[in-house]
Amino acid sequence: MTKTILVGCGAGFANDRPDAALRLAQDLAQRSGPRYIMLELLAERTLAEAQLRKRLDPQAGYSARLFDFLEPMLDLCIEAGIPIITNGGAANPKAAAQRLRQTLAGRFPELKIACVLGDDLLEEMPPRYEQWLSSDPQEQPVSVNVYTGADGIVQALAEGAGIVLCGRVADPSLAVGAIRHGLGWKADDWQKIAVATAAGHLLECCTQVTGGYFAHPGMKDIPDPANLGCPIAEIHEDGRLIIGKTRHSGGRVTEQTVKEQLLYEVHDPRRYLTPDVVLDLGEAHVRDLGEDRVEINGLLGHPRPETLKGLAGVRGLWFGEAEISYAGPGALARAALAREILLERFDRLAPGVQPWIDLSGVASLFNDQGGRYLQKQLAQAPALEDVRVRIGLTHTDRPLVETLLAEVESLYTNGPAGGGGVRRHLAEAVTTRSFLLPRDEIHTTLEWY
């Protein structure tokens, strides 16, 4: 019998469901063989936001919800010998490790906690880093990170880590690290690393492969969608890959759910670039094994890219939104009038600042900055009786954004009849710039706690 390992994913982004992660841990604790849990808690802009928190408090800067996921599952996982691997260290894996050590004080003194470092280029600046960033002094980078691969995780697990805290490791690499450790696969066995990366790619958005981001009543029904189960990848020594999920959970794993996630955020399916391998999905096929298990075959791998992707987070932009609603007879005409009033006022107060304007009920999600979709829909809109006007704008001048948002509120007394329900929102918008850098300039290191 070939060796088989299990990798479960308990979080696909920072605001995922901790109770589902706990049920995953409870399920895996009852199974046998090598098992791992990955928690994916970062998005493109999360790191910049985490760096800002770290500036205010040197003990902060890891994923704000990391311990919501970790604490309930810690004892179970440690006692069952299930390593936990996460990128929830974010901008400050060391602080997360220190807090984790305190959390575990007296209970598991022998547990080894590893931090994988080296992705944070603000801390360890390689030569010529400035060339990747804008020379515009308005654009102050608050974070500069590189997407690292699985090497640091493999090393940490090989040296006995029970918990591996990373920063900006590529999402699928969380699984690749576990699988390389569990099955002893070599970093340059491209076919095997392709299988591991496909597993990571299918796991990294957690329930998006088990029925999340999927249900369409009557067309694609999902049982018990309020309790979706976390995905579990079964990886065999011979390269077989099967996706399943937590037992007795909601959701489904079908050919449809797996195919949708397999191509999620993929551009050229023959060249899905990761730090560990170039994954080729061109020959991939799936097979339903029944009982929420789907096998994926035909995965191909090509040598990993010589460059790594970097991401800089830049401050200096403010994002404002404001909304007001009209309902009842003539609602659409009154909302459309409110839009015209706003356009004229904005043109006078801030010439050149073009707001995004939606009329929810007519056009919002599919709308665009120029309002082209809105105009198209207005030409054929029925007499709607509940319409919400929304403006969105970004600018470097915060007071100007505040002034323009106040214009929406001013419609209470100055606008069309019966305008109600104003909400305003203003937040600093961290924007990102991506760049490529040579792989050999990046070296991950481990630190133990």
Next chain:
Amino acid sequence: MSLVTLADFAHARAGDKGNILSIAVFPHDAAHYAWLLQTLTCDRVAEQFATRQPSRVHRYELPNLNALNFVLEDALEGGVNRSCGLDRHGKSLSYLLLAMRLPGPAN
């Protein structure tokens, strides 16, 4: 030939990377893949997304998965970084594609 709504024959998922939108499309019935290949062309998709003014539309064919993967460059109004819209990721845009009216399959 009468027109049909794509959503009655296919399902889809949208994803974003920066200002690039990708949408993978799958027929509910594998027998309709050939129809999809013939009917769901780059030109038609570009027309459906004309208000988003994509600079390029690519189509990748995955016959083993009965899938088409569309990649629309510069279609996300700046994407999650820059867009002033509600859906800065473009997560809902699979349904702008599925709203397409197309000449129906023969079978």
